[in-house]
Amino acid sequence: MNHEAKKIYPVYPCVPCGKDFDFMGSFQMKAHLSRRYLFSASHRLHSDAMSDEENHSTYGKCNNPYGHGHNYTVEVTVSGQVDRQTGMVCNLADLDAFIETQVLARFGHENLNTLREFAQEVPTTENLCIQIYEIVQRGFHFAHLERVRLEETMMNSFEYAGREA
Amino acid sequence: MVYLTRKAEFSASHFYHNPDFTPEENRRVFGKCNNPNGHGHNYTLEVTVKGEVDPRSGFVVDLKQLKEVMHREVLDAMDHRFLNKEVPEFLHQIPTTENIAIAIWQRLAAKLESARLHRVRVYETPDLFVDFYGEP
Ligand SMILES: [Zn+2]
Ligand SMILES: [Zn+2]
Numbered sequence: 250m251n252h253e254a255k256k257i258y259p260v261y262p263c264v265p266c267g268k269d270f271d272f273m274g275s276f277q278m279k280a281h282l283s284r285r286y287l288f289s290a291s292h293r294l295h296s297d298a299m300s301d302e303e304n305h306s307t308y309g310k311c312n313n314p315y316g317h318g319h320n321y322t323v324e325v326t327v328s329g330q331v332d333r334q335t336g337m338v339c340n341l342a343d344l345d346a347f348i349e350t351q352v353l354a355r356f357g358h359e360n361l362n363t364l365r366e367f368a369q370e371v372p373t374t375e376n377l378c379i380q381i382y383e384i385v386q387r388g389f390h391f392a393h394l395e396r397v398r399l400e401e402t403m404m405n406s407f408e409y410a411g412r413e414a
Numbered sequence: 415m416v417y418l419t420r421k422a423e424f425s426a427s428h429f430y431h432n433p434d435f436t437p438e439e440n441r442r443v444f445g446k447c448n449n450p451n452g453h454g455h456n457y458t459l460e461v462t463v464k465g466e467v468d469p470r471s472g473f474v475v476d477l478k479q480l481k482e483v484m485h486r487e488v489l490d491a492m493d494h495r496f497l498n499k500e501v502p503e504f505l506h507q508i509p510t511t512e513n514i515a516i517a518i519w520q521r522l523a524a525k526l527e528s529a530r531l532h533r534v535r536v537y538e539t540p541d542l543f544v545d546f547y548g549e550p
Pocket of ligand 1: 317319
């Protein structure tokens, strides 16, 4: 270890516990890491459980039978102890690779209504947000998933943090 | 309880390297960020403090004081610096966004009087940010 560094580095009291805190120590710190990704997809909001009039009055323009599209932004937040060896909650390369293959490749440039994920449910941004949360929750194990936030446009966004939250 | 957030920006360079790793491990774990000559970012800092509104001033915190502390403790130390070589914390800590957020929290928490620090958020780029709530 660098003793010069030790000399000039001030020791601060830790706010949560009041003890003196030294970065070289094995002090545990939990941080939240958020990463934003873009993908584009089309959808049509239409429920087979409703009449045509009901669909029209519920979904308005989004019920257009030809569909329409959005540039979605998905913001994934994971948390965990900052690894003292790497300074990271998890390696960003692992998170990026997972989201690329499991989320962006699955939904990007697709018509959501044609996907098996939406065979049984309407591809609203709420449902898409929950689906993405569940994909990450099931498959990504390098850090704890806190929440998924999905922006459909600059004006609308949805957040899901699991059944309990 | 009311929450108040103040933003600031700073630009700095850094690289990621752990002297306990072999050169191959360093390259594998840190990728392009391992280049010892460094690279830079425009960081955005968001500091959120919380407290009750003072009935006399109507303030949660004296914004002037918050701004001064942020300037003195964070911007003077980190803006236009090579983090690995000029900021004491990072002489022996890797200046990842996580560690930058923790270091900023430590610097501010020791200096903020009236209001309690709630969150330090550091954006490395618009699509990558870290939140630290002082949680162990
Ligand atoms: Zn739509
Ligand atoms: Zn960087």
